Amino acid sequence: MRFGPTGISVTPAERYESAAGNRWPMSIMPAPGELLSSWLHRLAYANGIPPHYFGALLEAPGENWSARLDRALPGRILQLLEEHTHIPLEDITALTNAPDPLAVLRLPLRASPQQSCAPKTQATWLQFCPACLAEDETPYFRRDWRLATRVSCFRHGCRLRDRCPSCGQGLAPFSQKRLVPHQICAWCGAALCKRTRPATNGVRRLERLIDDLLRLQASGHRMAEGRSLPDLLGSACFQFSRRPMSIARLSHRDRYQLFRQLTDGQSTPFGTRRSSAIIYWKRVAQVAPAWGGLVTSFSDAVLPRPKAGPCSNTAGPNLADLVQAAARLDQQRQAL
Ligand SMILES: [Zn+2]
Numbered sequence: 001m002r003f004g005p006t007g008i009s010v011t012p013a014e015r016y017e018s019a020a021g022n023r024w025p026m027s028i029m030p031a032p033g034e035l036l037s038s039w040l041h042r043l044a045y046a047n048g049i050p051p052h053y054f055g056a057l058l059e060a061p062g063e064n065w066s067a068r069l070d071r072a073l074p075g076r077i078l079q080l081l082e083e084h085t086h087i088p089l090e091d092i093t094a095l096t097n098a099p100d101p102l103a104v105l106r107l108p109l110r111a112s113p114q115q116s117c118a119p120k121t122q123a124t125w126l127q128f129c130p131a132c133l134a135e136d137e138t139p140y141f142r143r144d145w146r147l148a149t150r151v152s153c154f155r156h157g158c159r160l161r162d163r164c165p166s167c168g169q170g171l172a173p174f175s176q177k178r179l180v181p182h183q184i185c186a187w188c189g190a191a192l193c194k195r196t197r198p199a200t201n202g203v204r205r206l207e208r209l210i211d212d213l214l215r216l217q218a219s220g221h222r223m224a225e226g227r228s229l230p231d232l233l234g235s236a237c238f239q240f241s242r243r244p245m246s247i248a249r250l251s252h253r254d255r256y257q258l259f260r261q262l263t264d265g266q267s268t269p270f271g272t273r274r275s276s277a278i279i280y281w282k283r284v285a286q287v288a289p290a291w292g293g294l295v296t297s298f299s300d301a302v303l304p305r306p307k308a309g310p311c312s313n314t315a316g317p318n319l320a321d322l323v324q325a326a327a328r329l330d331q332q333r334q335a336l
């Protein structure tokens with residue numbers, strides 16, 4: 001609009017469509033290791049749409065629409081996201097947990113977020129590290145946080161949470177009807193980043209060993225006789241609340257307690273029935289204390305020594321990388 005000597009002249013602005021095409025105003029790049037639902041909530045927030053209504057825009061059914069998409073992303077929605085964000089299809093697909101060789105160890109997703117009323121003994125669908133959320137430039141939720149075998153943060157060494165520290169209810173960012181970021185509880189409006197206590201060294205060693213073994217499984221290594229490690233770990237039943245439950249059905253509090261009992265040599269809630277799954281859990285707990293030393297010696301033997309620098313308390317070498325490095329060395333020797 002301009003004011004001139006003969007009056008006011010109005011020049012129409014360029015239409016949004018011709019200036020930006022079909023792109024949404026804001027395109028958010030996925031963060032490393034981010035879960036699809038987390039990226040969708042951030043995308044919705046950046047474009048001024050509360051997640052509850054963004055699910056309707058995508059025509060994704062169910063109250064927990066985004067968590068469902070983590071497990072199965074229909075081609076129609078994948079195409080729509082690619083068209084409006086211009087992020088490659090494969091990058092969006094990589095945010096999902098599908099296909100999922102560790103499905104049996106994923107925390108359960110209920111039909112509706114009635115987990116808002118879930119007692120503290122019940123598993124919720126997603127965990128988080130409050131320290132990671134507090135440190136992130138833009139807080140986001142990681143794919144690994146949906147695994148029941150994870151109870152602490154490899155980066156910070158603190159325990160994860162599976163509930164809001166204020167109201168004690170499971171996370172439901174997909175239900176958020178107000179325009180607030182997803183690190184704010186959708187039920188009570190409290191920040192989720194209240195710090196937790198550190199995990200014990202024993203728990204962290206056991207968790208790290210299980211994570212390494214699962215990475216091997218996911219990268220194609222198989223146990224003897226074609227057994228599936230996730231199935232073996234996921235089929236063991238533990239006695240909590242007087243009921244036998246697999247690890248994926250336990251709350252974070254009970255899973256952390258289970259890991260402590262296994263590593264402290266306390267009596268473990270295995271119940272009376274002994275199975276190969278129970279025996280395997282016990283065996284893994286027994287070897288966990290020596291695991292770090294074994295991996296270090298292995299990495300010293302097959303990987304170049306790192307340059308001297310400040311000490312880091314981040315996670316140790318990745319076992320799958322070590323095995324691949326050893327295989328490459330073996331190939332080189334055979335070639336010679
Ligand atoms: Zn963390």
Ligand SMILES: [Zn+2]
Pocket residue numbers: 164165166167168169185186187188189190
């Ligand atoms: Zn809350």
